[in-house]
Amino acid sequence: MSWLVTGGAGYIGAHVVRALTAGGLVPVVIDDLSSGHASFVPEGVPFVQGSILDRALVEDTLRAHHVEGVIHVAGYKYAGVSVQRPLHTYAQNVEATRILLEAMQAADVSNIVFSSSAAVYGTPDVDLVTEDTPKAPASPYGESKLIGEWLLRDQGIATAGSEHPLRHTSLRYFNVVGSGDPTVYDTSPHNLFPVVFETLLAGRTPRINGDDYNTLDGTNMRDYVHVADIALAHIAAAQRLSGGEPIEPAYNLGSGDGLSVRQIMDAMARVTGIAFTPEIAPRRPGDPDRIVASGELAARDLGWAMRSSVDDMVQTAWDARRAAGA
Incomplete structure (x- = not known):
């Protein structure tokens, strides 16, 4: 039996694949390589290149590899861009999830770990986000992730009395950073770490968007969580599902205290050895002062911890980016 990782050639998915192998589970990858890289898939791991919008392909893959569960990481993850591309976002994140669940039902696959997002909360007016914090997504991306959670919930209810009832959980997290393997790094043109690295490597000065927020140093505070820890939480959830253990419908993978953008910039200068003073740019519209989540529930059930x-x-x-070359 194996676990299918959708988006397994991407930055997060590739770490999930490695964590599955390390945990004694057998991964299978499906990815259309729209943002992933075939080189991120370890040698020997079955790799199906294609879209999860292709139901026949997904169902065939589930059957051919005797899949017992799915870790659904594939998706369009650019919140800001989703405002300009809502239809594309919904197709990739909502319709694809619906098709995946349909294929799973046809192939009698009843376990799924869904890679959700803290974007489902929007801009909550609380110091610490919990799983019960009201959901108010502020972008099509956040909305699409919340709808994905609803799809899992509703399919779980619909199949509850069947021979293969859907068992599921959704993992909500914020800014995923770091690398657990020097051959895998974040290639997103929108995420803070790769943006700063590319700016420094080009000899330019990184920017901070606003330094007048209501925080200790005036810059935004967010959860920044290591990708290897995120991957371990996915595996723990998969093992809990396959073992028939009780599981919550959703978990926050949060730090509990957060880091400011200025703290990140200071660490960038220390680690890279490139001294710089960030330029201060205007605020971005809609950026809240602070969004930090509690990880207590995930710590209780999934062994979640901030290990870095x-x-x-x-x-x-930085090491993984430099290993990748220019």
Whole structure:
């Protein structure tokens, strides 16, 4: 029996694949390579290149590899861009999830770990986000992730009395950073770490968007979590599902205290050895002062923990980026 990782050639998915192998589970990858890289898939791991919008392909893959569960990481993950491309976002994140669940039902696959997002909360007016914090997504991306959770919930209810009832959980997390393997790094043109690295490598000065927020140093505070820890939480959830253990419908993979953008910039300078003073740019519209989540529920059930310091997160990310070359 194996676990299918959708988006397994991407930055997060590739770490999930490695964590599955390390945990004694058998991964299978499906990815259309729209943002992933075939080189991120370890040698020997079955790799199906194609879209999860292709129901026949998904169902055939589930049957051919005797899949017992799915870790659904594939998706269009650019919240800002989703405002300009809502239809594309919904197709990739909502319709694809619906098709995946349809294929799973046809192939009698009843376990799924869904890679959701803290974007489902929007801009909550609380110091610490919990799983019960009201959901108010502020972008099509956040909305699409919340709808994905609803799809899992509704399919779970619909199949509850069947021979193969859907068992599921959704993992909500914020900014994923670092690297657990020097051959895998974040290639997103929108995420803070790769943006800063590319700016520094080009000899330019990184920017901070606003320094007048209501925080200790005036810059935004967010959860920054190491990708290897995120991957371990996915595996723990998969094992809990396959073992028939009780599981919550959703977990926050949060730090509990967060880091400011200025703290990240300071760590970037320390780790890279490139001294710089960030330029201060205007605020971005809609950016809240602070969004930080509690990880207590995930710690209780999934062994969730923040195992890396900010310098560790920057160091592993920087090492992987440099190993990739220019």
